[in-house]
Amino acid sequence: MVAYIIRRLLILPLVITGLFILIFGLYSLLDPYEKAGLYVRDITELKNRDINELIEQYGLNDPPWVQFFRWVSEVLHGNLGWSEVANRPVxxxxxxxxxxxxxxxxxxxxxxxxxxxxxxxxxxxxxxxxxxxxxxxxxxxxxxxxxxxxxxxxxxxxxxxxxxxxxxxxxxxxxxxxxxxxxxxxxxxxxxxxxxxxxxxxxxxxxxxxxxxxxxxxxxxxxxxxxxxxxxxxxxxxxxxxxxxxxxxxxxxxxxxxxxxxxxxxxxxxxxxxxxxxxxxxxxxxxxxxxxxxxxxxxxxxxxxxxxxxxxxxxxxxxxxxxxxxxxxxxxxxxxxxxxxxxx
Amino acid sequence: MWRKVGWIFAAVALFGVVAWAQEIKNPDTVIWVTHGPAETCDPHFSYDTASGEIIFNVYEALVRWPYGIVDADERDLSYSLDPSKLQPMLATEWWVSSDGTVYVFKIRKGVRFHYVGVKKEDGTIEWVDYDSLSPEEEKNIVPGYGELTAEDVEYSFERGMLQDRDGGPIWMLLEPLTGYPTLRALAKAALGKEVKNLHQLTPDEQKLIYEKYIDPTVEAVGDDVVVFKLPKAYPPFITILAHSGSWSSILDKEWCIDYAGCWDGKPDTWAKWWNPGGGEVAKESELFDIMNGTGPFKLAKWDIGVEVVFERFEKYWGGPAKIKYAIIKKTEEWSDRLLMFQAGDADIVTVPRQNLPQVEGLPGVVVHHMLPTLSMNPVAFFVAPVKVEGNEFIGEGPWDGLGIPPDFFADINVRKAFCMAFDYDAYIEEVLLGEGYKTHGPIPKAFDWAYYQPEEELLWEYDLEKATELMKKARNGEIWEKGFNLTILYNEGNEPRRIAAEILEANIESMNPKFQVEVRAVPWNTYLSLLVTSKLPLFIVGWLADFPDPHNFAVPFVASYGTFSGWQGEYMVENIFKPYFDELVAAGMATTDQAERAKIYYEISKRAHEFAIDIWLPQAYGVRVVRDWLQGFPFNPIFPGPYFYPMYKAYE
Incomplete structure (x- = not known):
């Protein structure tokens, strides 16, 4: 029974990796300005802000795999990132x-x-x-x-x-x-x-x-x-x-x-x-x-x-x-x- | 016998219904049910309306705008946006030098913050709720710890300027007080080199910037006088100081340093506190979720995205509020808001315009229509030229009647024809449900002193015949001959923008069968991407006022460096905005004489019409929906949200 449970739990990383690759694959279809849309919910937020700086700041121009591994590295350090929609850490x-x-x-x-x-x-x-x-x-x-x-x-x-x-x-x-x-x-x-x-x-x-x-x-x-x-x-x-x-x-x-x-x-x-x-x-x-x-x-x-x-x-x-x-x-x-x- | 019993039952039932109708739910609490989460409680980080709604009820500024009362029984619109009518708040008196570069404020005495520092037996300082102290215990308050002084005012403004988070509101302090829009720009000028990351400044560099550029701008003189010194006149400066919903809020220096861990007030350490969270992660600023103001309410609870609870400050210098609690409840779903409001579980409700008929005529509900607003939202902007590379909206190769030429809107005939092909009345009826008005340029009608009259001279009339004539003339008849295919995009879910685009579509297409307009919805992030990369031939966006002055509208709409005008393409910038508007915008800020400024803004409006730079879509009046037991609701269109202090619940 214990061996069975362990075997089943080992599936978890595979499932998660598959899902993340899928999400990052979709994400890679967006251009950096579209990705910046998360941080600029209203156009007036660009009153005094250069959107290109924002893209640079968050590395939105980086290839998806770079962004993916950056995220994985953060998770491994116990940081799931910042939830912009909840306005708090994930x-x-x-x-x-x-x-x-x-x-x-x-x-x-x-x-x-x-x-x-x-x-x-x-x-x-x-x-x-x-x-x-x-x-x-x-x-x-x-x-x-x-x-x-x-x-x-x-x-x-x-x-x-x-x-x-x-x-x-x-x-x-x-x-x-x-x-x-x-x-x-x-x-x-x-x-x-x-x-x-x-x-x-x-x-x-x-x-x-x-x-x-x-x-x-x-x-x-x-x-x-x-x-x-x-x-x-x-x-x-x-x-x-x-x-x-x-x-x-x-x-x-x-x-x-x-x-x-x-x-x-x-x-x-x-x-x-x-x-x-x-x-x-x-x-x-x-x-x-x-x-x-x-x-x-x-x-x-x-x-x-x-x-x-x-x-x-x-x-x-x-x-x-x-x-x-x-x-x-x-x-x-x-x-x-x-x-x-x-x-x- | 049974008939008598029946009458008794009927009477009891009727009494029950009447009693129920009269019953005021939660009589000492005012509940506003609305949507949209707030970003922060830090007044120097906050630049969104929802955060302003919280800050506005907790912190206070030196001066305040007069307001009228629009509630269940009253419609008093005697508010003012005239700086000469500003009222005392934390300052009791003020003077402005004749050249408009020195502002002197006398600070109100005896004002306490919500939390004060008391000395414990072991000598340490503890911050406690001022309301909880007995008169005897008040004697233990450490002088200055929770007591408003001129030092607090100086610290508040300096902290704001030194924090200057990217994309934040502090340009409104830095620009008038230092002449630079950002601390980065100021640092560049001061150090003679570009430093992108100010965290890397050495203590000496920090000291130089602080002592030479920041400290002299605002100085405490004694306990109760504060002096602001501007490098040159900045006419709207006092209106910027009147905003307690964010940047001009007054903080307690000792609490900020001792309790919250904000900038320690030293000249050579401030870079550590600059641009918290890269300007985006609001939580990184020390005052993200804690507040200590002098206002009529204390922040009792902020459950982000769910609700904000304010508790009355019993020892408020202006006397305690009539209600004990005020709650801002965030409910995204309209049907929930409606039902809560109907059931009396909310006193004020935010209603999407298209849902207004659902609340009209409901028992116990009062709807105030036609309230003035202070925004230009939406406006349709012409772009010329449009970026060609990778742009699917203008057609491929040389223009052959498919798509549009990149400089389609460079021709003034086309721009004017589009302005005349818009059915303004239909928009007012369909989108604004009759509650809108036409306008003629970037200056909102609310600035009656700067809004050009008679407005009819500058208003575009819907006239398809004239529009057709203009289109025939455009590009020497080429457009009429070849036709075009124009795509107008809007961000999905934005109904006013969709209908505005569809009105244009119907009318433009009716002129010539070769004219094709396609209206398409795209997600917000796609819309933003296309907009900032100049791929949209025509974009529809809007602007809300930061401070009530025409300058705040002139810059984004007509200056070559403005937020929106800057995206309108090289042709528009180089041939229209730079030669015909930039000088006027600067002139509007070079004098404090209101009559002279008015003439400048009249001229800006005239030129905006002459060059047909945008389609000035009709603007909506404000609406307020409240329960009939709510009294004392203050009104001024510059307020970020409800100011709960004068409110109470009663039938009068």
């Missing part, structure tokens, strides 16, 4: 934006996985009955609905009309309390978790209230995949002979489903669920933007739009790491769930 941008993204991803992962499995199981058990049709339609609508449409719609209804669930992280009074009172200690930057650690119910409920909509929207648009995989896997399992044997033994249907069918049907679901959560980080770009949540996704989107290379490379580094680790966890989970699978 490493600081991670520190600032990661907790928000982790918070949203963590809270979303639970309903996405459990809700998807539950819907899939329900659909399979009640195959071709109205509840099966209804749950499939429900999930497919979510799958077809672009996140920004679902998000805006939800925001309009639950905040615009009913004023229940606002965007952002915290309400004004709670935010002022958290940041200025000195009574609330930030341990992790994940507000809900910090509220629990501070034993502060007021902050927790306010933060949770702000998370309901983005979590619901993310869950709804993600359910279809897990639901469909669970459903088909369940249906296949339910047709197996050992299920017939279990039924023939006179076991109650609930026990047949829970103990015998679901556990086996969950094998492919584990793969999909693991990757869904990993890819959730990418899906947060739109959700974070719509719900005004300052997370990694929003930052990365802005970096891509402005070709902020240090930010993009930093984000890619993080994302590649995340995907490789997620794959690894899925493989390990697979072995745990199904003893027939041997990683060695």
């Amino acid at each position: 490493i600081d941008a991670f520190k600032r934006f990661l907790p928000q993204t982790v918070e949203l991803a963590l809270w979303s992962a639970i309903p996405i996985v459990l809700g998807g499995i539950w819907l899939g199981q329900l659909s399979a058990v009640k195959q071709n009955k109205p509840i099966d049709h209804a749950s499939r339609v429900f999930a497919v609508v979510g799958w077809s609905l672009p996140t920004y449409v679902a998000g805006l719609l939800a925001l309009f209804i639950f905040y615009g009309i009913f004023k229940w669930l606002p965007p952002g992280r915290l309400s004004t009074d709670v935010s002022l309390y958290v940041s200025l009172s000195g009574e609330f200690k930030m341990y992790t930057g994940i507000i809900t978790l910090d509220a629990i650690l501070n034993w502060n119910w007021w902050v927790f409920t306010d933060a949770a209230r702000h998370l309901i909509l983005p979590v619901l929207v993310l869950s709804y648009v993600s359910w279809a995949l897990i639901m469909r995989v669970t459903r088909s896997s369940m249906l296949e399992t339910l047709r197996q002979e050992y299920i017939m044997t279990a039924r023939a033994k006179g076991l109650p249907e609930k026990v047949v489903i829970k103990r015998h069918a679901r556990r086996n049907a969950l094998l492919p679901v584990a793969t999909i669920a693991g990757l869904t959560i990993a890819f959730l980080f990418n899906g947060l770009v739109i959700t974070e933007t719509i719900f005004d949540l300052p997370g990694l996704g929003r930052w990365a989107a802005e970096a891509a739009r402005q070709f902020d290379i240090p930010s993009l490379l930093g984000y890619l580094l993080f994302n590649s790491f995340l995907i490789v680790i997620a794959n690894l966890i899925v493989d390990i989970l697979y072995a745990v769930i199904d003893p027939r699978v041997r990683l060695e």
Whole structure:
């Protein structure tokens, strides 16, 4: 097992190198003045500045491989560079934006996985009955609905009309309390978790209230995949002979489903669920933007739009790491769930 | 029985609705929801509007502009941009010598900064919140540590000039006070050699520059007098000093040195603090995210790109603000801003012009239209000649009717025809939703003393017939015969520029089937690249005022060395800007007599029209959108953003 994990981790540098070469390849297509666009966002910034000096200062005229190796050398010295769009070092941008993204991803992962499995199981058990049709339609609508449409719609209804669930992280009074009172200690930057650690119910409920909509929207648009995989896997399992044997033994249907069918049907679901959560980080770009949540996704989107290379490379580094680790966890989970699978 | 119950329910519901409508959310906090992150809190590094919005509420200048009030119940536009109407701020009185080269300011006494230095028992100095000190504890404040003195004023300006970051705002201090636009240029003149990297200056060289060129420009005389000495008159100098949103903010010398680690005030060490972060990495300046001003608010929190929280300075010399907190919330998504504003979670909202109809008529919302602005944005600039090498926008080989000749806009008939082919009224209706005005040259209408009247004499009229006649004459009829194919680019996402280009496209093409105009969007960085390499035959950009003086507009638009005019090609520079404008621009700065200056700017406007140097697109009026409970919102078009001090929330 350990050897397997090490082997998989060794893939990481290869994946990252490939991604960086791709990004730098695209970057090399830009001329130095286009690259300078990152530093001159408005033309009036050239009031008293020579753009050629700027190009020289940042080495934007250097060949891409020179720029690439310069960056690699900096990274090896622990410096990921300056994020122009976040106006802070890339490493600081991670520190600032990661907790928000982790918070949203963590809270979303639970309903996405459990809700998807539950819907899939329900659909399979009640195959071709109205509840099966209804749950499939429900999930497919979510799958077809672009996140920004679902998000805006939800925001309009639950905040615009009913004023229940606002965007952002915290309400004004709670935010002022958290940041200025000195009574609330930030341990992790994940507000809900910090509220629990501070034993502060007021902050927790306010933060949770702000998370309901983005979590619901993310869950709804993600359910279809897990639901469909669970459903088909369940249906296949339910047709197996050992299920017939279990039924023939006179076991109650609930026990047949829970103990015998679901556990086996969950094998492919584990793969999909693991990757869904990993890819959730990418899906947060739109959700974070719509719900005004300052997370990694929003930052990365802005970096891509402005070709902020240090930010993009930093984000890619993080994302590649995340995907490789997620794959690894899925493989390990697979072995745990199904003893027939041997990683060695 | 049931009917009675029904009435009671109805009454309760109605009361509930009325009560809800009257309820003021967060009554002691004003929230402005807007977009665009700030770059820094350092007033000498800051040159972007978003940073100015923060600095403006925390730091103060020697003098300030008078403002009117435009809020829920009032529309008082009695602001002024006239330097003679400037009001005292950290200076109580001032005098200017008759030749305009000496400015003397008497500094306000008894003013404290937000943080003051108190002596601890072990003899060390601790910087503490002045508000937190009791009258007894105030006695422990070390003299000068957090107390405004003339020394602080001298230090503030000297620190600014010596820091002079690349691309920053300090040219506005260096140019009037030393005669050089940058510290590099000054060093070159002082040392007789070019030094690109001033970090390499020896202590002796630093001392020479400081003692000979920087120190004499601003001197503290005693505790409460500061004297500025200019090498020659610089009429807008006092308007530069009135800007507390950046370069003219007054810092506490002791706090800067002792707490923040800024320049230590010595004549031979300053190069270490010059051009922090290469002019780009704002974090490298010591005051990047810490502030200690004398203004009505303290910086309580700056979460970059997310929000800025200000807390009331209880012991503000002008009396505490009515609100306890002010928040600038950065929300890029318009729909979020709209919903927050509708729900009462924001009191002021920044609205893209095309979304204005969404807020008009909303309950509890007040929209003020037709507010004066101080910018020229956008303007369409003609380039002649365009760079030929690698330029896909002018066609290949000798001009044969495909593409355009590189000197297409060198012909005045073409330039005039383009000016007359633009439908100004359509632009005002379509882009500015009726809230715009025509203008005739580089001098904004807000400078009523320098704006030429009657304006009709210089305004271009949309007249396709006349435009057609001019095109027939251009290049002795060659253009009319052969036709052309012109590409107009705009940076994607900029709708006003797209529509302006499309208006030109439709009208130019309607003159002659051989005239083809293509409008194309490109990313901002591509647009910038093409612009600075003179590959765009016509570019559309805009200019915002640094300080309220026509000179700040004349230079970029008509001087041969101006930011925009300099990109308009060799023909335009050598044949128009140099011979017809440079002298006038210089003359505008050679006198402090406003009437005389006005005549010079009238002449600049006339020549801008005569040579048809640009298409002066209609300019937008400002709009302000607030909740109906917000009162005391100050207005002056030169303000970088809301000044929260006079604001409060109430129904009146």
